[in-house]
Amino acid sequence: MTGLRDSLTRGTLGRLLRHRAFVIGAVLFGTMVLLAVLAPWLGGGDPNKLAVRMRFRPPSWDFPLGTDNLGRSMLSRVLHGGQLSLMIGFWVVVLNASFGVLLGAMAGYFSRLDGPLMRLADALMAFPSVLLAIGIAAALGPSPTTVVIALAVVYIPRTARILRASVLVVRELDYVHSAQVSGASHWHILFRHILPNCMAPLIVQLSFVFAYAVLSEAVLSFLGLGAPPTQPSWGILIAEGRGYIREAWWLTFMPGAAIAFTVLGVNLLGDGLRDVLDPRLKIEQG
């Protein structure tokens, strides 16, 4: 029943640090975050600086990720693009972890709320995620904040649904019935006894949400609906490179690889957390 509380203790941290996938993920993700944060110093300055005589330079010592059709350094553009994508992913996860968990737990535990909440989730999930995000982005006007709100609205029902499914199963277990019989309050049972046993799928889901947020931001930008054109984002870079794919593969490949590394790192992190925080696994190990 320890779940998240225990996650902060030294024992759990030790187990996480011995988990290979977690460590690889942490290093990958940490590196990408660090690169994005240090972009102004590592990337050789302004990502929009033109140098037309340097157009279409393949990756080399001078230009590690090559240059684009206007001679701009792809290293600088990819690193600066990361700042935006990672920030958006972070805020979408924060909103999911609060609203998705609350709504899913309530729907799973309180049968009366289940119908209305899940029908609302159905209405939102009836729209394909990218379409809904586009609709919201169109309404609010393109900006990074809009992307965060749009993606949060898209993924909260999905997080809620997955948590609800776990709560539905766990609430029927004997120890929960015992807690009910012993007079524990609903909220106590929900937060102390049920939710800690639903953490594993939730953590896997939140890692997916971050990954999807980074991927979806790229899709929105690729379609011209995300960040403004002056602010390089990974999606915009892929879209810009698409027209030159035959002569300059690096324009498309590099920003896509940056997305892939980031998302891979997050997924490995999520897996590590899942393995270590799963209470049943802990009992077996203990």
Next chain:
Amino acid sequence: MIAYLIKRLVQCIPLLLLVSLLSFGLIKLVPGDPAVVMGGTNATAAEIEVIRKNLGLDRPFHVQILSFYGNLARGDLGRSLMLGQPVRDAIIERLPATIAVALYSMALTLLVGLSIGVLAALRHNTWVDQTAMTVALIGVSLPNFWLGLVLILLFSVHLGWFPTGGYVEPTTSFLGWLRSATLPAVSLAMLQIGLLARITRSAMLEVLRQDYVRTARAKGLSEFAVIGKHAMANVAIPVVTVVGLIFSVLLSGSIIVETVFSVPGMGALLGNAILRRDYPMIQGGLLFVATALMLLNILVDLAYAWFDPRVRVGGAR
């Protein structure tokens, strides 16, 4: 089960109203004058006035909404600005290509995703598990439109195995269809394969720890019966939920993948409509896809109740 089905279909009515209202409201949420936005920068005042009149934007709000629902009741989704044809006809024309590619992609997802997931769980903590999960992880980490572009570069531009774009109807030539639909289907499936493999493995590992699986083994049942019959029955629960989500993601993904591969499907149609600000097309397309997915969600919930009697559908509390 039939009572549940009827109940869900009835519940669908307010949901449909909500979804249609969201579609209708879309045009109201456009900042500024929608007619000006749709007309584009080169439109004259007269052209903008024509758009406004055609869409009924000059009429009072209550007349607009009544006429929207009146038309909807007759199956009229409006007229596309960029195509000049009814939205319904445009959707019907392009739907087969989207469904064909989505089904191809779904088949790939189920075949590869389930196999990888089950195999990884059965060979837990071995090199098989690690390799399978690495492949699955890479799958969920790639942006599908980027993967599409890389696949075009590799298999079309360099190796010449598949066309760089375009689409052949399966009725015209099945082999031609297979060649034209493989790269889009693979780009769409990669993410789903990874997702399904991870969920299947995770669910299978949970199930394999349960006492009833140990009992089944102790009874002397073959490994095939233990896994195929006893374990899979419980693995199916989370997997069914994911399959519902997969369809939704496949349809979303089709917007961009169909655009990248020039597949003349609904996704490309909607992608185009979004870029060209063809709001009647966007509204109609959204409503159509949303309705289809809503019915699919009911099927998923039915399958859910079918596989897991513990989940008391309808709420017994």
